[in-house]
Amino acid sequence: MRLDKFLQVSRLIKRRASAKEACLSGRVQINGKVAKPGSEVNIEDVITLSWGRKVTQVEVLLVPERNIPAAQAKTLYNTLEVTAVGGQSD
Numbered sequence: 001m002r003l004d005k006f007l008q009v010s011r012l013i014k015r016r017a018s019a020k021e022a023c024l025s026g027r028v029q030i031n032g033k034v035a036k037p038g039s040e041v042n043i044e045d046v047i048t049l050s051w052g053r054k055v056t057q058v059e060v061l062l063v064p065e066r067n068i069p070a071a072q073a074k075t076l077y078n079t080l081e082v083t084a085v086g087g088q089s090d
Contacts, residue, residue: 031045045060
């Protein structure tokens with residue numbers, strides 16, 4: 001499955017257009033390499049998203065053949081790490 005489609009189906013990014021834009025601007029990596037929207041996603045790939053002030057790293061557990069219900073979206077990946085970037089401390 002294409003990376004931009006996987007990001008949308010898994011609900012990591014709400015819209016496919018936003019996922020495509022994130023990929024084109026270099027904010028998405030697969031296994032440590034900047035990925036294009038059409039990059040193929042495979043099981044056990046590690047996807048890193050830099051979105052706003054947050055960096056999220058997930059491992060792909062399942063690649064669906066088509067769209068799935070929102071309730072099942074979190075079964076597609078395992079969250080490895082979520083990090084806030086550039087936050088101010090109180």
